[in-house]
Amino acid sequence: MDELQHECGVAALYYLPGHAERSSVWHGDPEQLSRQMPRMLLDLQNRGQLAAGMTTYNPQREQLLDTYKDVGTVIEAFRLNHPHKYASIMEEYAGRAAIGHTRYATCGATDRRYAQPFERRHGCKWKWFAFAFNGQLTNFAELRRQLLANHDYHLTRNNDTEVILHYLAHELRGDSRPDLVEVFARLAEKFDGAYNIVFLNALGEMVVLRDPLGIRPMCYAIDGPVFGAASESVALQNLGFRNIRSLQPGELILIREGRLSLHRYVRKSRPAHCFFEWVYFANVASTLDERSVYLVRARLGEELARQEKALGRVPLDPADTIVVPVPDTGKAAADAMAFALGLRSVEGLIRNRYVGRTFIEGDNRADKVRLKFTPLREVLAGKRVLLVEDSIVRSTTLKSLLHHLRQQGEAKEVHVRVACPPIIAPCFYGIDMSTVGELFAPRFLSGKTPTLAEQDAMAQELGADSLFYLPVDALARCIDLPADQLCRACVTAQYPTSAGQQLYQLALLRRDQQPVNGRTYEQPEPLTSLPSVSAPPQ
Missing domain, CATH: 3.40.50.2020 (Rossmann fold)
Incomplete structure (x- = not known):
């Protein structure tokens, strides 16, 4: 009612090779599957209206990975009201795999530079990647300070997405192809907060990940050769997917060399699902963690x-x-x-x-x-x-x-x-x-x-x-769901992570001070009691 806004919505699609079954989701050329991404993002529009975009993978294209994004709603960003412009975008960015994003800014500005996915180009295929994420790193300010203080880093945006990009790039360094499950396991040791990630690299490898506490929802389904994932089930259901499941907290789906596998990348712990997803944010037609939003x-x-x-x-x-x-x-x-x-x-x-x-x-x-x-x-x-x-x-x-x-x-x-x-x-x-x-x-x-x-x-x-x-x-x-499996911090002031609890103490301190412009986690004063994290070397 008060124009409360969400961080973002994410989506992913992949046409898996070698499947004899037909798909009700996509009947056409596998390299054109990405045409379904704007349709998915329309169903995630409730989660963000400031920008939209997608990154596609096409091994037959010189630009193995290519990213299109713009400010505005999905209709505006993808020019859906201009058939010729839309058709041109879909042709230029056609691919057998795609990740997509709709954005609302709780961190950073509202211009095109902040639109997702973020892409990092590199001559080495496994180091050339793009990703998008839904949520917020509670220790973003500390991660950012470590980057700027300890090394010769320069950050061009004031948001946690760029911080994630640098830490990802660091984990992908070296001369041998890394194990992506281990990559995200190491990142989980550094990140505090909510972060659902969709990741795609120039080898055609994809990761769909839900954060260890499952604060934000993430759903997935497989229909013949077509894999799909999205922040909400309605985006999959409206494409024709059935048997839609929720990715469990601390799990990731890896697609590598055309094969899909499910992995637990952190030890199982008590979840903290955001209750507000059911009360307010999610589309009423969605089912999250096997619970109907409407019901x-x-x-x-x-x-x-x-x-x-x-x-x-x-x-x-x-x-x-x-x-x-x-x-x-x-x-x-x-x-x-x-x-x-x-x-x-x-x-x-x-x-x-x-x-x-x-x-x-x-x-x-x-x-x-x-x-x-x-x-x-x-x-x-x-x-x-x-x-x-x-x-x-x-x-x-x-x-x-x-x-x-x-x-x-x-x-x-x-x-x-x-x-x-x-x-x-x-x-x-x-x-x-x-x-x-x-x-x-x-x-x-x-x-x-x-x-x-x-x-x-x-x-x-x-x-x-x-x-x-x-x-x-x-x-x-x-x-x-049991009360101890829900994040109810906004109605109880009890936060599921240490950085969240400490930010609340900072917010209480500032409540009676002179008005402070900006958000609590963007303020310059450090939280001295927050655990220190190591920034990646260049």
């Missing part, structure tokens, strides 16, 4: 209904009480909540899906709300509205929306119900909320769990008649 959100709505009945503070008369979702991520929860309460779930807010990014730039939040949402007066006028929101992060958009519902929609009452606990702490694993000061809930709370009085104070600040959050313990029940 999880429906269960969140059922939990809200149970809470509503227990509280009994709002009359639930079907004649004048309706449930209204905030489009689009609140709809599954709202429908389930309404059904459980015997109320109607109605689309009292219509989202304008055709407002381009250019028209909603700037800081006027009220103007953005009016452009993006139209309240239906015929549905809302004189009604008591239970407004179902997936989460409240910064609150500025929600506050404008509530005013809009009353003024234009003429709603009699608006009661906000949030299918998520209060966001009380930043995220350092790939979600764009990295400071305490930008968050709405912490300034109202005396502890981690809001009291009724504190929620009443929040409602007054927002301009709502009442406000209730989902309790923290409901998350594990709805996702159907």
Whole structure:
């Protein structure tokens, strides 16, 4: 609701040689399989809209690896609205293997230099590689400092992707072809945070990797000779893949000399899946770690209904009480909540899906709300509205929306119900909320769990008649995973990695200081208690 953004989405495709079976995913020339990559990236567009790109491998081409990328949405970057330009791109970059990326920046600028994949060219084929990643290195600042302090390195971008590129290049040094499983095992000893990586080199070797804690999702499938992987299952399902599986935390898929193999590159440990993927980020049609996003959100709505009945503070008369979702991520929860309460779930807010990014730039939040949402007066006028929101992060958009519902929609009452606990702490694993000061809930709370009085104070600040959050313990029940296998740092302030916990202490320190521009992990002061890492020599 507050335009919360994700780090990125990644995808991979490979046409494996020597398979007699036919594929329902791709019937054409194997060297043209990369044409499916923009289609996959469209299904990952929810994970990033700032840039998109792909790297392809074609052994029949002089440029064995070649990368195309540009700023904008997938439609803009790949010129999908210009058939001749799109066809030219697809022909020039055709290949039997491809990795792709959609970007939102939680680290670094928004220009084309930061678009992924990143490619490093080299005369030696195994040292010529490209990669893209989803997530965020929590110890990025420390890794970067070590590079700049200990060796004659020059970094041209202020982001963790370039840091990963340098460490990868170091691991691929030498005169003999390295074992890629061992390469990424050594990198895992240095990296802290969330990092799902797709990697492709000029030998045609591919790696698809999920970080040791499985913070971000990664799915894969095989259909005859075609292998595919993506941040979300919907990108594979819509291509025709079946039997889609989740890559386990700490596992990687290696394709080498045309053969696919699955490897564990780090010792198995307790996972920390980001609960927010199910609550907000992932496409509602996706299944992550064998849990349907839609069904999880429906269960969140059922939990809200149970809470509503227990509280009994709002009359639930079907004649004048309706449930209204905030489009689009609140709809599954709202429908389930309404059904459980015997109320109607109605689309009292219509989202304008055709407002381009250019028209909603700037800081006027009220103007953005009016452009993006139209309240239906015929549905809302004189009604008591239970407004179902997936989460409240910064609150500025929600506050404008509530005013809009009353003024234009003429709603009699608006009661906000949030299918998520209060966001009380930043995220350092790939979600764009990295400071305490930008968050709405912490300034109202005396502890981690809001009291009724504190929620009443929040409602007054927002301009709502009442406000209730989902309790923290409901998350594990709805996702159907043990609480200790979820990353719930943003609602508990308990982080799954040491660097994350220390960044939180730094964020708390800065909350009461003068406003600091930028994100917590981009600030110049070092975290002296962070474990030191060795930078690779040139």
